[in-house]
Amino acid sequence: MAWESSGGWQSGRASEVDSVLMQESQRAFMTRVHGWMFAGLALTGVMAAVTLSNTAMLQAVAQYRMGLLLVQFGVVMALSFLAPRISGPVAAALFLGYSALTGVTLSVLFLIYTAGSIAQVFFITAAVYGTMAVYGTVTKKDLSGWKTFLYMGLVGIVIAGIVNLFMRNDAVSFVTACAGVLIFAGLTAYDIQKLREYHAGTGYKSTATVSIVGALTLYLDFINLFLSLMRLLGKRR
Template identity: 30%
Template sequence: MYDTTTARRSQAVSTNTLFARTMSFVAATAALFALGAYVGRDFTHGAGFVAFLGAFAALIAMRFTAARSREATVALLGAFGLLMGVAMAPTLVYYATTDPQALWQAGGATALFIGALGSAGYATNRDLSGLARVCFWALLALLLFGVVAIFVRIPHASLIYSVLGLVIFAGFTLFDFQRLRRSQNIASAPLLAASIFLDILNVFLFFLNIFGGRRD
């Protein structure tokens, strides 16, 4: 009885430590994103695209360094957040100039969305790995829809794209927060933080498109 109780307490401590560390990384990544957006406020869309490629490269590199160097993985996570902020700076500046209210609305909606679905994903005992696979293929289909919408006029295509994107990332958010509870590997915190930050960023951009599009 003692051994069982001790094991459960140890698992709870490990889970709580992973949650705290992961969310600390998420907060730090968001802060670096804000810094990058400030630094890149006068950059062109071309410079933003280069920064996006750099952020994507940092994200891929994290997969290779995760099992080798915690310090390198954390540094790459920071670089990812900073470069992504630079990449998004032209878009954020546009909305800040033309429709600042949309930024606040998107931010508030994102906080409620992530808070509700993150809590549900963290609490549920149902295995959501199947949902994650469905969301992955749905995301590929959504990207294809976005490409088609560039060349073919589809009524309300932008709104449809954003709403479907929110549905897909609702699934990813549920899954990522369940992984946060189930994982016992503290070294996975930077990768989990990157996934959750991407969930937050994409949800924010979809809401921004919805709220900003209402005034078009």
Template identity: 30%
Template sequence: MGLVAVTAGLFALGAYLGRDLSYGWGFAAFIASFGLLIGLSFAARRSEQLAIGLLFGFGVLIGLGTAPTIAHYASTNPQSVWQAGGATALFIAGFGAAGYATRRDLSGVARACFWALLALIVFGIVTIFVRIPNGALIYSIAGLVIFAGFTAFDFQRLRRTQDIRAAPLLAASIFLDVLNVFLLLLSLFNRD
């Protein structure tokens, strides 16, 4: 969990430094962060230090990438950023504790969540071109349900994993759960 905390701190640093970035530069940082995430999956097998460095670089770059979005929400409805942060902490604590404590194998839940996430991505692309009443609300709530499952699964993996080399990848998974829940709640709290 220490790696997750440091990555979150570096995310906050990146978001602070990138608060004045244009959406174009934010998008470039967002794409670069996923390049680091792919590199992290390969580096985790070879070098723990390299994997941790890539994880921390990912935290900074994803912070830079999401900074324009967070800055927009902070300028239009600053209270929603704090509400989303608090609700994210409660959400992750609740579903993380449930996943950590359960003895039932949640790998089937993770598979279902993966396919549901792919369907949600397709739904998001469709809503760009087709107006669906309450599409953003449906997207946010479905995303929260999906990431509830991922959060429980990742915390169960945290309890069961003995391999220290898996720590950077597991930290990245938990951090992505936290980030996605935060962004979904931020969207939910800023509905028109």
């Protein structure tokens, strides 16, 4: 009986140690993910400022913005679908390249909105993102049920946005911006929980590439949340 008690105690102790190690590993993983995400956001800001300070570059962006957006889309698809086959350095280069290109294309916002309102909306975005990220981290509720609603809403926003390129209807723009805030705030919490669960499923096998792809996912949530809020709250020049 003493041996059985000792064995049970040792087994329980080992499980407790494994749980602590897993939590520490998960915390380190999410720290890496957010580290890459914040690095991407910082690079985006720097490139927006560089582009804004160069008149010729800014004019080129305004002229070829649609082509740049297509290049951005291609980089996202490449990083998402080729992630299992590419190394960490390649994934990092693609992510940082995408972040830089996003900064170049977003520089035109300073021609549309006042600098003060852009700064204000950025901090509002950070507050909303932070709130939803904390919720996705601490909630015990399974957010997988949100997936269908969020992705259907995302598809609807994209379709409405494409249609409104030709209609240029302010009411449609307002509705899609409101929907965008809800969808991307929800996706932030959902993606945070999904990344944590993915790490829990793979244990200690999460690679640098996985961290960068996770950073890209959260980066896109943040940027799209920012753009939706900008359309609602931004003060035009």
